[in-house]
Amino acid sequence: MPVVPMKEIVDRAFRDRYGVAAINVVNDLTMEAVLAAAVAERSPLIVQTSVKTVRSIGIDLLFAMWREMTAGIEVPVSLHLDHCPDRSFISDCLRKGWNSVLFDGSRLPVAENLRLTVDIVAEARSYGAHVEGEIEAITGVEDDIGSDEEANRESLPVALDFIRKTGIDVFAPAIGNAHGVYRSEPHLDAQRVSDIVAAEPIPIALHGGTGMTDAQFTDLISRGCAKVNISTALKITYMKSNLAFLLDARDRDTWDPPSLFTSVRAAVLEMAAGHMRRFGSVGRAW
Numbered sequence: 001m002p003v004v005p006m007k008e009i010v011d012r013a014f015r016d017r018y019g020v021a022a023i024n025v026v027n028d029l030t031m032e033a034v035l036a037a038a039v040a041e042r043s044p045l046i047v048q049t050s051v052k053t054v055r056s057i058g059i060d061l062l063f064a065m066w067r068e069m070t071a072g073i074e075v076p077v078s079l080h081l082d083h084c085p086d087r088s089f090i091s092d093c094l095r096k097g098w099n100s101v102l103f104d105g106s107r108l109p110v111a112e113n114l115r116l117t118v119d120i121v122a123e124a125r126s127y128g129a130h131v132e133g134e135i136e137a138i139t140g141v142e143d144d145i146g147s148d149e150e151a152n153r154e155s156l157p158v159a160l161d162f163i164r165k166t167g168i169d170v171f172a173p174a175i176g177n178a179h180g181v182y183r184s185e186p187h188l189d190a191q192r193v194s195d196i197v198a199a200e201p202i203p204i205a206l207h208g209g210t211g212m213t214d215a216q217f218t219d220l221i222s223r224g225c226a227k228v229n230i231s232t233a234l235k236i237t238y239m240k241s242n243l244a245f246l247l248d249a250r251d252r253d254t255w256d257p258p259s260l261f262t263s264v265r266a267a268v269l270e271m272a273a274g275h276m277r278r279f280g281s282v283g284r285a286w
């Protein structure tokens, strides 16, 4: 299976209770490395792009990279736009060919967020694309979007009403999770995932995956977290593997860029494959 609608990937994972890594890439090397990990592990994969990454590379070039790198790929993969509060940017990515978008209306009153999300779902459908929705900000700043202030959680009826009226495909609740590095093990409200899923069986997106324990992943995935977001782990792996290689290059006074790329690619590939193993998605390609 090549590039597929995001809903196909998350619905299967939700049904069979495994998690699909949704990894934020930052450039061509990291996009290629995480795709190679999916192929090596026979795993489905969601590749995510932040608004910042799309803007820094350019929407046309980024999409051309995606198209070329996934041409002929034999595992199911999907391209997703992560947290985007900019309505017109959502349209730009859908028009270009992104398979799904996360409209981040979490700073808006729920009624306004709902009204805009209904409109985005209709637009996405016209492209055969899908939508993730959220009503509470995930704590932490991710590529310039968000805040370190923990947002209030809405009640279960408000969350269910939002899911039902918008027709979103994936829901991202705040459960004590946060973007970035946790200073200590996070206290997660796993019961909230179960309560939402029991009332409305919708795949849940687990944000702030970096730093959660294996036990937390296993528990949350069994409750319905079918999409597991990983961004900071890739950034750290990418930066530290560059640093280690360059320090060694300085010691050896040997300056060969392709060797650097090979080394960093291997580290990013292993980081991505490790998450696929932890989330139970290995061998799940169809």
Ligand code: 13P
Pocket (backbone or CB within 6 Å): 024, 082, 083, 142, 178, 179, 180, 181, 206, 207, 208, 209, 210, 229, 230, 231, 232, 233
């Ligand atoms: P981390 O940066 O904690 O991995 O979270 C990623 C995320 O949720 C992206 O939306």
